[in-house]
Amino acid sequence: MSDSSDMRDHLEGNRLDPWFDAYATRAHGLRTSEIRALFAVVSRPEVVSLAGGMPNIKDLPLEDLAESARHLVRHHGAQLMQYGSGQGWEPLRQRIVEVMTYDGIAADPDDVVVTTGSQQALDLVSEVFLERGDVILAEAPSYVGALGTFRAYEGEVIHVDMDDEGLIPEALEETIRRLRRENRRIKFLYTVPNFHNPAGVTLSNERRAKIVEICAREHVLIIEDNPYGLLGFDSDPLPALQSLNPEGVVYLGSFSKMFAPGFRIGWALAPHAIREKLVLASESAILCPSMVGQMAIDDYLSNYDWYSQVKVYRQMYRERANAMLGALEEFLPQCTWTKPQGGFYTWVTLPEGLDAKAMLPRAITGLVAYVSGTAFYADGRGGNHMRLSFCYPPPEEIREGVKRLSRVISAEKELVDMFGTNVRTHLPEDSVSSPAPDQV
Amino acid sequence: MSDSSDMRDHLEGNRLDPWFDAYATRAHGLRTSEIRALFAVVSRPEVVSLAGGMPNIKDLPLEDLAESARHLVRHHGAQLMQYGSGQGWEPLRQRIVEVMTYDGIAADPDDVVVTTGSQQALDLVSEVFLERGDVILAEAPSYVGALGTFRAYEGEVIHVDMDDEGLIPEALEETIRRLRRENRRIKFLYTVPNFHNPAGVTLSNERRAKIVEICAREHVLIIEDNPYGLLGFDSDPLPALQSLNPEGVVYLGSFSKMFAPGFRIGWALAPHAIREKLVLASESAILCPSMVGQMAIDDYLSNYDWYSQVKVYRQMYRERANAMLGALEEFLPQCTWTKPQGGFYTWVTLPEGLDAKAMLPRAITGLVAYVSGTAFYADGRGGNHMRLSFCYPPPEEIREGVKRLSRVISAEKELVDMFGTNVRTHLPEDSVSSPAPDQV
Numbered sequence: 001m002s003d004s005s006d007m008r009d010h011l012e013g014n015r016l017d018p019w020f021d022a023y024a025t026r027a028h029g030l031r032t033s034e035i036r037a038l039f040a041v042v043s044r045p046e047v048v049s050l051a052g053g054m055p056n057i058k059d060l061p062l063e064d065l066a067e068s069a070r071h072l073v074r075h076h077g078a079q080l081m082q083y084g085s086g087q088g089w090e091p092l093r094q095r096i097v098e099v100m101t102y103d104g105i106a107a108d109p110d111d112v113v114v115t116t117g118s119q120q121a122l123d124l125v126s127e128v129f130l131e132r133g134d135v136i137l138a139e140a141p142s143y144v145g146a147l148g149t150f151r152a153y154e155g156e157v158i159h160v161d162m163d164d165e166g167l168i169p170e171a172l173e174e175t176i177r178r179l180r181r182e183n184r185r186i187k188f189l190y191t192v193p194n195f196h197n198p199a200g201v202t203l204s205n206e207r208r209a210k211i212v213e214i215c216a217r218e219h220v221l222i223i224e225d226n227p228y229g230l231l232g233f234d235s236d237p238l239p240a241l242q243s244l245n246p247e248g249v250v251y252l253g254s255f256s257k258m259f260a261p262g263f264r265i266g267w268a269l270a271p272h273a274i275r276e277k278l279v280l281a282s283e284s285a286i287l288c289p290s291m292v293g294q295m296a297i298d299d300y301l302s303n304y305d306w307y308s309q310v311k312v313y314r315q316m317y318r319e320r321a322n323a324m325l326g327a328l329e330e331f332l333p334q335c336t337w338t339k340p341q342g343g344f345y346t347w348v349t350l351p352e353g354l355d356a357k358a359m360l361p362r363a364i365t366g367l368v369a370y371v372s373g374t375a376f377y378a379d380g381r382g383g384n385h386m387r388l389s390f391c392y393p394p395p396e397e398i399r400e401g402v403k404r405l406s407r408v409i410s411a412e413k414e415l416v417d418m419f420g421t422n423v424r425t426h427l428p429e430d431s432v433s434s435p436a437p438d439q440v
Numbered sequence: 441m442s443d444s445s446d447m448r449d450h451l452e453g454n455r456l457d458p459w460f461d462a463y464a465t466r467a468h469g470l471r472t473s474e475i476r477a478l479f480a481v482v483s484r485p486e487v488v489s490l491a492g493g494m495p496n497i498k499d500l501p502l503e504d505l506a507e508s509a510r511h512l513v514r515h516h517g518a519q520l521m522q523y524g525s526g527q528g529w530e531p532l533r534q535r536i537v538e539v540m541t542y543d544g545i546a547a548d549p550d551d552v553v554v555t556t557g558s559q560q561a562l563d564l565v566s567e568v569f570l571e572r573g574d575v576i577l578a579e580a581p582s583y584v585g586a587l588g589t590f591r592a593y594e595g596e597v598i599h600v601d602m603d604d605e606g607l608i609p610e611a612l613e614e615t616i617r618r619l620r621r622e623n624r625r626i627k628f629l630y631t632v633p634n635f636h637n638p639a640g641v642t643l644s645n646e647r648r649a650k651i652v653e654i655c656a657r658e659h660v661l662i663i664e665d666n667p668y669g670l671l672g673f674d675s676d677p678l679p680a681l682q683s684l685n686p687e688g689v690v691y692l693g694s695f696s697k698m699f700a701p702g703f704r705i706g707w708a709l710a711p712h713a714i715r716e717k718l719v720l721a722s723e724s725a726i727l728c729p730s731m732v733g734q735m736a737i738d739d740y741l742s743n744y745d746w747y748s749q750v751k752v753y754r755q756m757y758r759e760r761a762n763a764m765l766g767a768l769e770e771f772l773p774q775c776t777w778t779k780p781q782g783g784f785y786t787w788v789t790l791p792e793g794l795d796a797k798a799m800l801p802r803a804i805t806g807l808v809a810y811v812s813g814t815a816f817y818a819d820g821r822g823g824n825h826m827r828l829s830f831c832y833p834p835p836e837e838i839r840e841g842v843k844r845l846s847r848v849i850s851a852e853k854e855l856v857d858m859f860g861t862n863v864r865t866h867l868p869e870d871s872v873s874s875p876a877p878d879q880v
Contacts, residue, residue: 017713018687019661022627024593027568030720054523062517070510077502081700083494116556116704116726123725127592128467145727152567152724153464187462221459247458262521262731264556273457280470284592285563285725286556287585291702293730 025132029151048401050324050388051369053197053344057260059312061304068299076295084291086283088114088267092294095301096267100253103229104239107246107269113278114289118227118254118266122149124281125223125250125268129187130155135179137189139167141347141376141385143197143225146190150378155187157378164338166203167191169210176218188221188250194237195228195343198376198387202341205238212244227254227266230310232342233318247271255297257344258310263293317344323395324388327402334409337388344391347373349384350409353416356386359408368404465572469591488841490764490828491809493637493784497700499752501744508739516735524731526723528554528707532734535741536707540693543669544679547686547709553718554729558667558694558706562589564721565663565690565708569627570595575619577629579607581787581816581825583637583665586630590818595627597818604778606643607631609650616658628661628690634677635668635783638816638827642781645678652684667694667706670750672782673758687711695737697784698750703733757784763835764828767842774849777828784831787813789824790849793856796826799848808844 043049072080087093093109100107115121122145130136130153138146140159150157158179161171172189179186191211193203203211215222222241229237242251254266268278282289300306321340328337328348337348348370350356357372373385388405390398483489512520527533533549540547555561562585570576570593578586580599590597598619601611612629619626631651633643643651655662662681669677682691694706708718722729740746761780768777768788777788788810790796797812813825830838 017711018659019711019714022569022661023717024567024569024571024574027717027721030568030717030724032720057521058518060517060521062514065517066510066512066514069513070506072506073509074502074506077500077505078498079702081497081500081702083696083701116730119727120725127464128470129462129464131464134464145724148724152721219458221462256523260521261523262519264726264728264730264732271457271459274459277463277467277470280472281467281592284470284585284588285560286704287559288704290556290704290730290733292704292736293732296732 026152026154029154047364047367047369048393048397048404049369050390050393050398050401050405051371052392053389054392055257055261055313055344056316056392059316060260060309064304065300068303069296072295072299080291080295082291084288084294086288087279088112088289089291089294089298092265092298092301093267095298096253096269099230099258099301100240100251100269102236103226103251104243105251105269106243111269111272111275113268113270113275113282114294115266115268115282116286116289117256117261117264118225118252118268119145119149120282120285121252121266121268121278122146122223122225123152124278124285125188125252126150126153126155127281127285128274128277129221131185133185134187135184136187137172137175137220138378139191139196139199141198141373141382142190142378143192144371144375146225147376147378150190157190159377159379159381160189162196162199162201164201166193166196166201166207167211169207169214172211173214173218176214176220180218186220188223189215190223190225191241192225192228193241194226195231195340195345197228197343198345198347198371198373200338200340200343200346202232202238208238208241209244212241212248216245216248222249223252224249225252227252227257228343229253230258231313231317231344233314233321234341242269250274258313259297259300259306263290263297265289265293265297314342317342317391320390320393320395320398321346323398324390324402327399328388331402331406332409334413344389346388346390348386348388350386351413352384353420354409354412355383357383359412362412363405363408366404366408368401368408370405466592466594469594487804487807487809488833488837488844489809490830490833490838490841490845491811492832493829494832495697495701495753495784496756496832499756500700500749504744505740508743509736512735512739520731520735522731524728524734526728527719528552528729529731529734529738532705532738532741533707535738536693536709539670539698539741540680540691540709542676543666543691544683545691545709546683551709551712551715553708553710553715553722554734555706555708555722556726556729557696557701557704558665558692558708559585559589560704560722560725561692561706561708561718562586562663562665563592564718564725565628565692566590566593566595567721567725568714568717569661571625573625574627575624576627577612577615577660578818579631579636579639581638581813581822582630582818583632584811584815586665587816587818590630597630599817599819599821600629602636602639602641604641606633606636606641606647607651609647609654612651613654613658616654616660620658626660628663629655630663630665631681632665632667633681634666635671635780635785637668637783638785638787638811638813640778640780640783640786642672642678648678648681649684652681652688656685656688662689663692664689665692667692667697668783669693670698671753671757671784673754673761674781682709690714698753699737699740699746703730703737705729705733705737754782757782757831760830760833760835760838761786763838764830764842767839768828771842771846772849774853784829786828786830788826788828790826791853792824793860794849794852795823797823799852802852803845803848806844806848808841808848810845 373382
């Protein structure tokens, strides 16, 4: 008999859940994400949450959007509320092509598939490509929601190092060669080139060319995930990897950050044969994306100066980023952090010996929340990092949150200096997993 | 060297698609559905389509819904357009529980997960349970969209016979025993008890109890798919299988037919442990369902007499069903068909020797369309059947469509009587597959 916790979990699962033995192997890989256990606590108003990834949409022109919604339902209700095409509504796909010109992309609407948020595009790409044990290359660290999806399809993420200029081409090349020597099947490189989540850095122009060249030479498909591209504080994004090699890249886009997430509308732009597979996979998963969401977004893009709204967002997020970077400078001299030029996040490195995951319950007690760096690695690393988001709380709250964090870190540092290590109080769930929607 | 068409497809795929060898095995199972090739033709206004499964939503109160949309955006815009919970918005889950009381179900909102149409619920159930080669039991015939999803997860559908009272309990029991003798892993029974798509029949009350008893005894989970339950022509639905054994059934519901499909909102009600897995799988797939769709439907259910709208639909579909059954009586004496008490479809059996799939191109030429019975089988059967839908065209068009069909069938019968078999002109794609959204 064994009393290992694996065995215990299995038996308990079995006893309480009569269908436990019927689950597919992949279902056992579906786990709650790290901070979910603390979610109820984090939602308390007295806690300053620097954990969440919810965009701040309070500046949207709600009166105008309300009139527009009325008009759409009244004059196009029968189409709005009906099934649509599995690939997505053609007029919206044309607008999407226009939006992508800001990334230097020249695309055909026929190569676009509209999805239920770009998360579904990630899911479809995983479904079409991943077999159990296949390798996905991804930045170290990577977006928690992508890691969860790759895990659900039983792929294995191998992280590739990045620095302040993004993914390191030499590290990518070395990793590909090593894996090929080990006869591993590499299915694709997953990368977030702009205002990386969670790292807060942007892939430099020079490296974009190098990475595209390496992947083309090594025949590795690139999945380019770009939810934040238009939210650069001072400028439009650098040219997308897709623009450098359209046949080698599946590009994922989203309206969640540049407009609003509540419609759940994103897209994939893919080489034609892959696009066909993605459409079939999407029809099998959801039949078709919501016409309500598609027509509402098409209306917004067609009848509003959406780029002006993007500029409003840029200004708002820049102020918050400045508040955070200023507060870090002032209150956390014992840490280092990345300097984002856009997006929602900065990536903080803790002083030697501190463990962000072990420290999190004490941070919550100190009324501030973050996401431990471990959430963004598939291999257990990241304990000496935390992701801080500046997208949602107002500047003065951000400052207060960082101030609280400095007290937590100082207290933690004292403990570590005294006892030589963190007093570990790890949270119940230990592994990478599906994200809570509010923390992506 | 082989010149089989399989090999040729493979080589062509390889030559034209540089990523062909990177696809997962399951991706090769994603196929276009049978009538997709003829879709453009079927959409021509001169063709009477008895093929589609689009609900007729022209009777919705668009003026009221337009005001309601304006109010929602104006007063709740920031919540409407934000991320929500992965499980679904709690107020909507409460409304869903109220809707399910019409099926005799007493549920807790905490056991409900809101999905992107009930198709996503089917996808999530498949993801959580199916491994390559697992068996799904399903009626003969079955919903084309379910067959496509089970195929995408590499499950194998074994059909169980049904008759005018629905699934035959003895056939179910015999099939389970045979498969157990063959050491096959049966993961669940998939069934549409009310106004079956495509068969047009309803599972009798007596059989409901028997089927639940057999599945409980044999420890086979039931997936009960009920999109049409409220659309009985004359009455509320019989008690759901779920109401007879809540711990043994995952129940799938949808607003697509009782309200409108454009919001893409459906749900699953599941035993608690399964519900937890479904939520994690959904978060991995789409993060969360659309708040826009959820709040709009909650508003509709809360502020309208939605049940009166259901009665309007019932009356409208009853008239169309009567038009179709009358026309079949008048024009197709050489065929037999089922007599639906609700829903969208009747299932027609052709005279001996006719093949619905071979005949379809000639039907299109004769300006009428249907779906060949082969679409609804995973094993190639169904050629002597066709599904006729009465949901979308008005009564006089239905009558004209059936009249045209009678000419096509008569001409076909003459050919068969002369040459002994159909002159086969099969469509390009041969297998069960993802459905076109308009033909479900």
